[in-house]
Amino acid sequence: MTDTHIETAIQQVDAALASKRLPVVRTFFDEATFTATHVVHDPETMRAAVIDSVLDFDQPSGRTSHASADAVIDYVRAEGLTVDWLLETHAHADHLSDAPYIQKVLGGTLVIGSEIRTVQGVFAKIFNEPASFAQDGSQFDRLIEDGERFTLGGIDAIALHVPGHTPACMAYVIGDAVFVGDTLFMPDYGTARADFPGGDAGTLFRSIRRLMKLPDPTRVFLCHDYKAPNRDQFVWETTIGAEKTGNVHVHEGVNEDEFVSMREARDATLGMPRLILPSLQVNIRAGHMPEPEDNGVSYLKLPLNLL
Template sequence: MLATQIVTDTRAGEVPVPVVRSFFDEPTFTASYVVYDPVTRAAAIIDSVMDFDPASGRTDHGSAQAIIDYVRAEGLKVEWLLETHAHADHLSAAPFLQEQLGGKLAIGRAITTVQSVFGKIFNEDTQFERDGSQFDHLFDDGDRFLIGSIPAVALHVPGHTPADLAYVIGDAVFTGDTLFMPDYGTARADFPGGDARMLYRSIRRLMDLPRETRTFLCHDYKAPGRDDFVWETTIGQERDSNVHVHEGVGEDEFVEMRTRRDATLGMPRLILPSIQVNMRGGHLPEPEENGTRYLKLPLDVL
């Protein structure tokens, strides 16, 4: 399922508007993105998905291959493989995409906090580095970079996890799990290292962006009464009508709502395999002496 492709105005002297193509993975309700400069054809891939069947333990790259086919058909040069955070609901396909297309794999510097917390949960040995070295680049808050000629900035927006980033690329922002569609609300904040108060402040920071900013979300779960998946909105629409955090909702009110709601939620279906893989930059654990890779299942921890 693909979002609308945006045709851009590239008159002399103007920064081109990024073209955004989305790829929606319905089994994990995840939207991945290819965003590119239509002039230079430089591109970034955001929040890719590796197919994983937890019942059989089988992995596949059908979702990632669709992205590869699109990038090659459009003649794009991938400069960045961007992760908004260490996802708890799908496994990243970034290493496979990097092998096929190149580009630097990047995430927020606070991934080291996630690695430390979950390194203990999974009882990882000293071979598991907790310094973010599985990634090519760690962004600090406010770091600026380019996709071709289009300016981009990484914003640290913790709350859902300690390491969440949003990427502002031209006139678009990619919010990860921080915000959902206005009729669905906001991300949970009860994972290890999550914080509802920090989430509220991060959302308010995003809502300070211009109202017309195109806003691309990492997930959609279909709000009650809505039949279609949707993952693009605007900052103005979020300000006006987000059911959890529209203008006028105070911090304490939001924290009380988010805490109460989170207490009713079960753990995501793929959290244990996802975090184990994503804290490694999407790499699977090393094979054991029999040549097989294994994921751990800690009991009675989360």
């Protein structure tokens, strides 16, 4: 069965490389959460997207701030960009999104994959959300489907559903660049875990193999880097060719059974991400805090002995 969506993505990358109309990418790395936020724009029209923004959150005090987002905003303004899109690759478990703040200042349409509804359903039960919590994705401006096309100025883009880490993971192919969220890490670090609710190592393997059909020169931008052993710098950009030949978990020649066995054994040794409980309560709400209680204060829950 032909995967027409990946074929469209391949044609898009080839056309972008041939025309040399390539998006410009500027990355902001938040070392506290090891998160890369990407600002990508069309250099001819100056239309831009912000991908996977970060809300600064001090867990011991419960205080939030916007230094990371303000750096993005300052860059956008200095470069004279217009933000059309605020793209989330998935509902993150390791940082809180600051998309609503950036949207308030710069505008743009807030987008996530349509399977966010599945994630909302799972975590609404875990956090015992009230009946007023919508599980239909309506907190976001647009729910995007596998193969759905859009544009960034004059540059073609397509969304690809790449589940496995979570059911809702999306990769965004913009010109010759693909923004993969947590699906892949740098070749020397490997791949995302697949043991969160709704995750599946076999599904992750198939999603990665789908992405690896993109042309070798395709630029790959990651959501995280944790510094592999013997590497001193954080890095968040690679290529499909480098992932195919060098990814320590899923390079060419590794089959699905081998990957699943490795991934499940490795995941069994990993602790929960430090910010998973606050992050998911906020991120399933599109970056908004829970409704304030009668004293005007928003609260995040800490379910005991559940996860």
